[in-house]
Amino acid sequence: xxxxxxxLIALGVSAFLTLxxxxxxxxPVSGLPGMQVSDKIYHALAFGSLAFPVTVVRPxxxxxxxxxxxxxxxxxxxxxxFVGRSMELNDxxxxxxxxxxGAGAGAVVGLLMGSRLGLRRA
Numbered sequence: 001x002x003x004x005x006x007x008l009i010a011l012g013v014s015a016f017l018t019l020x021x022x023x024x025x026x027x028p029v030s031g032l033p034g035m036q037v038s039d040k041i042y043h044a045l046a047f048g049s050l051a052f053p054v055t056v057v058r059p060x061x062x063x064x065x066x067x068x069x070x071x072x073x074x075x076x077x078x079x080x081x082f083v084g085r086s087m088e089l090n091d092x093x094x095x096x097x098x099x100x101x102g103a104g105a106g107a108v109v110g111l112l113m114g115s116r117l118g119l120r121r122a
Contacts, residue, residue: 011053045098047099051106052106055104059106073092
């Protein structure tokens with residue numbers, strides 16, 4: 001697989017996850033299933049998953065990826081009061097921590113395993 005094709009796939013996966021995260025985080029609270037663990041874990045997992053695919057293909061984009069995702073998470077928190085949800089700074093921190101972990105893990109995988117994963121430059 002060429003590097004360009006891998007990047008397009010990674011961006012597509014991230015775009016899909018962006019939409020899923022928007023739907024889940026902006027849905028009315030009454031429409032969500034009960035949470036048995038801290039919702040901060042869900043935030044970190046969701047935003048880590050969002051960061052991972054792009055940084056596997058482009059490890060050097062780790063900082064920009066975290067920044068873009070941090071802005072996205074912040075925007076969601078600002079919008080939530082308009083859809084009946086509460087804005088929580090700790091949710092945003094969990095988003096950023098998750099993005100950092102996901103970007104870091106993706107960058108490590110990309111740097112160490114990129115050639116084994118068939119990610120070669122076009």
